[in-house]
Amino acid sequence: MSESAATATATASAEKKLWPELVGEDGESAKKTIESENPNLKVTVGRDGSPMTLDYRTNRVRIWVDEKGLVVYTPTIG
Numbered sequence: 001m002s003e004s005a006a007t008a009t010a011t012a013s014a015e016k017k018l019w020p021e022l023v024g025e026d027g028e029s030a031k032k033t034i035e036s037e038n039p040n041l042k043v044t045v046g047r048d049g050s051p052m053t054l055d056y057r058t059n060r061v062r063i064w065v066d067e068k069g070l071v072v073y074t075p076t077i078g
Contacts, residue, residue: 019061019075027065034061034075041077048072 016037022030027045034043041061046052048064056078063075 017077022063022071022075023073025071027063027069027071030063030071030075034063043075 019030019034022033025033031043031045034041040059042057042059043061043063045063045065048066052062058077061075061077063071064073066072
């Protein structure tokens with residue numbers, strides 16, 4: 001493996017994949033936090049229980065909020 005490929009692999013594995021500290025926070029604020037930490041991610045905020053696709057995407061984070069707009073589950077890449 002080349003040095004640049006090894007560096008890219010190490011960087012990808014070191015990237016944050018979970019944001020448990022955002023549970024209970026405002027969904028839009030959580031979205032801004034995640035986007036500031038990794039601008040390559042597509043971050044969406046949705047109401048808990050809303051329909052969604054079941055595909056797994058390594059560039060997406062879904063933030064599920066309750067009726068008050070607060071994050072109810074740990075935002076995770078996928």
